Amino acid sequence: xxxxxxxxxxxxxxxFILREVVATCEKPVLLYSIGKDSAVLLHLAMKAFAPGKLPxxxxxxxxxxxxxxxxxxxxxxxxxLGLDLIVHVNEEGVKAGVNPIASGSAxxxxxxxxxxxxxxxxxxxxxxxxxxxxxxxxxxxxxxxxFSLRSADHRWDPKAQRPEPWALFNxxxxxxxxxxxxxxxxxxxxxxWDYIALENIPVVPxxxxxxxxxxxxxxxxxxxxxxxxxxxxxxxxxxxxVRFRTLGCYPLTxxxxxxxxxxxxxxxxxxxxxxxxxxxxxxDHDGASSMELKKQEGYx
Amino acid sequence: MGAALKMAKLPAxxxxxxVAERSLLRFLTCGSVDDGKSTLIGRLLYETGSVFExxxxxxxxxxxxxxxxxxxxxxxLLVDGLSAERxxxxxxxxxxxxxxxxxxxxxxxxxxxxxxYTRNMATGASTADVAIVLVDARKGLLPQTRRHSxxxxxxxxxxxxxxxxxxxxxxxxxxVFDAIVRDYTALVPELGFAEVHLIPLSARNGDCITxxxxxxxxxxxxxxxxxxxxxxxxxxxxxxxxxxxxxVNRPNxxxxxxxxxxxxxxxxxxxxxxxxxxxxxxxxxGILGPDGxxxxxxxxxxxxxxxxxxxxxxxxxxxxxxxxxANGQRVIAARLLAMTDTPITPGRGYLVKIGxxxxxxxxxxxxxxxxxxxxxxxxxxxxxxxxxxLATLRFETDVIAxxxxxxxxxxxxxxxxxxxxxxxxxGIVEAVDGEKPAEQSSTSTALARIGAALMSAGxxxxxxDETAVLRDLTGRMGNAALTGLxxxxxxxxPGAGVIGLAADLVLRPLVQMGLAAVxxxxxxxxxxxxxxxxxxxxxxx
Ligand SMILES: Nc1nc2c(ncn2[C@@H]2O[C@H](COP(=O)(O)OP(=O)(O)OP(=O)(O)O)[C@@H](O)[C@H]2O)c(=O)[nH]1
Ligand SMILES: [Mg+2]
Numbered sequence: 059x060x061x062x063x064x065x066x067x068x069x070x071x072x073x074f075i076l077r078e079v080v081a082t083c084e085k086p087v088l089l090y091s092i093g094k095d096s097a098v099l100l101h102l103a104m105k106a107f108a109p110g111k112l113p114x115x116x117x118x119x120x121x122x123x124x125x126x127x128x129x130x131x132x133x134x135x136x137x138x139l140g141l142d143l144i145v146h147v148n149e150e151g152v153k154a155g156v157n158p159i160a161s162g163s164a165x166x167x168x169x170x171x172x173x174x175x176x177x178x179x180x181x182x183x184x185x186x187x188x189x190x191x192x193x194x195x196x197x198x199x200x201x202x203x204x205f206s207l208r209s210a211d212h213r214w215d216p217k218a219q220r221p222e223p224w225a226l227f228n229x230x231x232x233x234x235x236x237x238x239x240x241x242x243x244x245x246x247x248x249x250x251w252d253y254i255a256l257e258n259i260p261v262v263p264x265x266x267x268x269x270x271x272x273x274x275x276x277x278x279x280x281x282x283x284x285x286x287x288x289x290x291x292x293x294x295x296x297x298x299x300v301r302f303r304t305l306g307c308y309p310l311t312x313x314x315x316x317x318x319x320x321x322x323x324x325x326x327x328x329x330x331x332x333x334x335x336x337x338x339x340x341x342d343h344d345g346a347s348s349m350e351l352k353k354q355e356g357y358x
Numbered sequence: 359m360g361a362a363l364k365m366a367k368l369p370a371x372x373x374x375x376x377v378a379e380r381s382l383l384r385f386l387t388c389g390s391v392d393d394g395k396s397t398l399i400g401r402l403l404y405e406t407g408s409v410f411e412x413x414x415x416x417x418x419x420x421x422x423x424x425x426x427x428x429x430x431x432x433x434x435l436l437v438d439g440l441s442a443e444r445x446x447x448x449x450x451x452x453x454x455x456x457x458x459x460x461x462x463x464x465x466x467x468x469x470x471x472x473x474x475y476t477r478n479m480a481t482g483a484s485t486a487d488v489a490i491v492l493v494d495a496r497k498g499l500l501p502q503t504r505r506h507s508x509x510x511x512x513x514x515x516x517x518x519x520x521x522x523x524x525x526x527x528x529x530x531x532x533x534v535f536d537a538i539v540r541d542y543t544a545l546v547p548e549l550g551f552a553e554v555h556l557i558p559l560s561a562r563n564g565d566c567i568t569x570x571x572x573x574x575x576x577x578x579x580x581x582x583x584x585x586x587x588x589x590x591x592x593x594x595x596x597x598x599x600x601x602x603x604x605x606v607n608r609p610n611x612x613x614x615x616x617x618x619x620x621x622x623x624x625x626x627x628x629x630x631x632x633x634x635x636x637x638x639x640x641x642x643x644g645i646l647g648p649d650g651x652x653x654x655x656x657x658x659x660x661x662x663x664x665x666x667x668x669x670x671x672x673x674x675x676x677x678x679x680x681x682x683x684a685n686g687q688r689v690i691a692a693r694l695l696a697m698t699d700t701p702i703t704p705g706r707g708y709l710v711k712i713g714x715x716x717x718x719x720x721x722x723x724x725x726x727x728x729x730x731x732x733x734x735x736x737x738x739x740x741x742x743x744x745x746x747x748l749a750t751l752r753f754e755t756d757v758i759a760x761x762x763x764x765x766x767x768x769x770x771x772x773x774x775x776x777x778x779x780x781x782x783x784x785g786i787v788e789a790v791d792g793e794k795p796a797e798q799s800s801t802s803t804a805l806a807r808i809g810a811a812l813m814s815a816g817x818x819x820x821x822x823d824e825t826a827v828l829r830d831l832t833g834r835m836g837n838a839a840l841t842g843l844x845x846x847x848x849x850x851x852p853g854a855g856v857i858g859l860a861a862d863l864v865l866r867p868l869v870q871m872g873l874a875a876v877x878x879x880x881x882x883x884x885x886x887x888x889x890x891x892x893x894x895x896x897x898x899x
Contacts, residue, residue: 060463061381064381064382064463066648067382067658069648069660070619070648070658070659070660073619073648073660074604074619074660077604077605077617077618077660078604078714080605081604081605081673081714105648106617106660107607107609108646108662109609109613109646110607110608110609110610110613111609193454193455193456194455194456196439197436197437197438197439197453198439198440199439200437200439200453200454200455201439201440201451201452201453216440216442216450216451217440217442217450217451219451219478220780220781221477221478221480221481221697221781221784222481223480223481223484223485223513223770223772223784224484224485224766224767224770225767226711226770226771226772226784228711228772228774228779228780228781230709230774230779231779232779243454244454244456244465246456331410332410332411333410333411333412334410334412334413350439350440350441351441
């Protein structure tokens with residue numbers, strides 16, 4: 059169990075980062091992807107700017123393939139907290155018929171997520187975008203700064219990152235350049251769950267085990283969230299008690315068999331687990347350094 | 359500004375974020391190229407069960423493809439996460455990794471050894487409590503070992519573990535270890551470390567990482583992980599409340615609050631405060647913290663204050679307790695590490711970020727540059743990339759700054775090139791002009807006076823090469839004994855009267871030894887610690 063003191067120190071660090079952006083950037087946005095990290099990030103932002111409302115909108119880049127429960131949770135959250143939400147869909151991608159099943163995970167992610175995100179940032183002219191990424195998620199993320207400078211065409215140059223000593227963030231940038239800012243950089247998966255428990259933060263029910271309709275495919279358990287997931291010959295849908303460790307597009311997100319139905323169960327299961335959180339993500343396995351490549355091209 | 363202050367290299371406290379939690383230790387690995395830093399972090403992750411099965415499978419695949427270790431696993435590939443790093447087998451940028459044992463959680467910063475990427479090493483060092491300095495047993499101390507040791511010391515890291523690595527390649531021989539211990543120990547007095555542990559290792563084979571190594575029965579001391587689990591962290595004993603204003607929170611006409619993270623000290627509602635640099639006074643009516651209203655704001659907490667009066671407060675101002683005397687500064691002395699291809703040059707204008715303020719400044723002069731091989735001070739025209747030196751900066755407006763030793767948040771800075779927006783240097787404040795004596799402890803005051811007296815007596819030259827003399831002195835007589843004698847005299851000195859009395863006996867060796875060492879020792883004494891602990895076996899020598 060992460061101690062309360064440690065969680066409160068992480069909380070204070072994140073609040074400092076959130077405020078630093080609002081104080082120095084012109085038009086920030088919070089990229090809200092509905093998962094547990096976004097839930098924590100949103101919770102911290104509410105604290106950072108209390109008693110006022112959030113001084114920036116939320117934006118969800120919707121690939122149109124999110125779990126239905128994610129979308130309804132998103133809409134409830136926005137209503138409950140009185141937030142300003144932008145939902146952006148890459149309509150060109152939709153028109154071209156891009157989808158995770160026929161186009162494959164790489165093309166789908168690039169068009170609907172990366173390109174969609176860049177379109178939306180350009181359309182609204184945001185100069186700083188908060189993301190919920192953590193350094194413990196993946197080896198190239200472990201290398202990224204808290205304030206990650208992106209060129210006018212949103213590219214990340216991992217070999218020319220700005221030094222970031224102490225908490226002295228260099229927030230100067232040229233016109234057209236922007237920042238991706240990661241207030242949860244120093245949090246681990248354990249910290250996130252411990253904090254959710256400590257602060258009673260609502261999360262999407264998909265994180266908790268329940269009987270759900272799944273098919274076995276390429277070694278992963280894929281939930282058939284709607285009729286769009288075609289069944290291959292010989293495949294059948296089973297009701298299995300499963301949950302998700304990360305959430306994304308449903309055809310690309312593997313479930314884990316589990317009976318963990320409460321926060322305490324989840325935390326206990328995570329501590330005992332020998333597999334990393336991103337293992338269930340099909341998109342991470344497209345190549346040896348696929349995350350870094352995607353980030354260079356403008357992904358989160 | 360007194361030359362005595364300029365010379366003094368003050369110990370610093372750990373940054374606020376590192377202090378809140380006792381069971382959390384932030385450390386970095388540093389040292390020269392290929393000494394095994396990334397391998398060591400990878401090994402620590404592996405030994406503490408922090409590598410998941412799917413990551414182990416990836417490591418096996420990656421080792422076959424990019425590995426530098428033949429058929430064995432290349433643990434550095436767990437940490438070197440950028441494709442350019444994996445292809446070249448080097449570290450380019452700092453990696454932050456998180457792991458824990460039942461006794462402690464750790465944030466490890468694995469930093470690059472290449473001189474070209476020194477700025478990334480400094481980024482990793484700035485927030486660390488402890489440094490692991492790696493030395494390749496075959497090569498001994500290299501220029502980068504000295505440079506990194508200096509940077510670690512400059513950034514206020516007082517506890518160091520010297521990991522003498524690749525012992526497998528020197529037949530695990532004790533003489534090799536002993537020789538490097540001797541060489542490193544000679545550097546320590548110049549660096550002002552409070553605690554130094556020296557451990558022989560093989561990161562690749564796992565010797566002395568988690569327990570004793572059968573290959574080195576001659577080494578009786580603790581293994582690396584034991585030291586990491588038990589090494590002390592700096593305690594903050596700062597009573598001065600300082601809150602750099604980060605953002606003005608004005609959601610509607612009924613609320614006007616001032617948000618920021620407490621840099622030092624604590625403050626409660628109802629107390630009177632002063633807003634610097636303009637000096638307006640008011641009373642705190644409310645403190646809004648992450649969990650709602652709170653009575654007291656403490657160091658490290660992110661809060662929003664409300665005041666009784668409509669005072670004018672903006673980002674960059676610093677809120678202090680009323681009665682705390684501090685003026686805005688126009689001139690500071692800062693120790694800089696140059697970080698870009700364009701050298702830091704006197705006469706040039708920069709933007710300086712200190713705390714939450716961003717102010718224009720001119721670099722008035724370069725007092726000296728440090729030779730990283732000998733730590734000697736040398737005159738310099740400019741500071742090219744990776745060079746370190748002491749500079750005088752003059753601001754266009756009043757800025758609130760303190761010495762790094764007093765407050766890490768208001769004593770650390772970034773020098774930003776106003777044209778390229780690049781951070782041209784990072785630095786620490788060594789002295790501020792017009793610093794009120796009330797801000798200093800009585801020992802610092804006494805020392806400042808002694809320094810001034812020495813200057814006027816012509817005994818102290820700001821450019822004297824203390825290093826060489828010190829080494830010589832250390833060789834001839836016990837350094838600890840000498841320091842102890844001096845501290846006894848100075849710490850007990852009530853004022854200038856003693857200076858005259860002590861001059862003949864003490865001041866000559868004091869000057870020769872260099873005030874830096876004395877400062878450090880006094881500070882250690884003030885904090886109730888032993889001067890310097892060097893340990894090979896868990897105890898001092
Ligand atoms: N024999 C032996 N080889 C080692 C040991 N530790 C590291 N090495 C090897 O030394 C080489 C360099 O190791 P790294 O861990 O990449 O070195 P580094 O200090 O991180 O290098 P930079 O980050 O580029 O400065 C690799 O081939 C390692 O396998 C050791 O204890 N014994
Ligand atoms: Mg390395």
